[in-house]
Amino acid sequence: MKYVSWVVIALWFFLGLYILIDPSFKYLPDSARVIFGIFCMLFGFYRLARLYAKNRNSQE
Numbered sequence: 798m799k800y801v802s803w804v805v806i807a808l809w810f811f812l813g814l815y816i817l818i819d820p821s822f823k824y825l826p827d828s829a830r831v832i833f834g835i836f837c838m839l840f841g842f843y844r845l846a847r848l849y850a851k852n853r854n855s856q857e
Contacts (some may be wrong), residue, residue: 799852806844813837 816822817834825833 799848802844802848806841806848809837809841809844813839813841 813834813836815834816830816837822830
């Protein structure tokens, strides 16, 4: 399960980057595209922080 969590974290982060960089999302307004891309990246970082805290608590 730990490896699946790492893969999901990476997918959220790279999805956010993809939305920000890829020109195929030009049908969205720039502000919506940036907000959604940053949200996806922040959600990836949030999951990373939760995984880190969970692993740290389980080691104690």
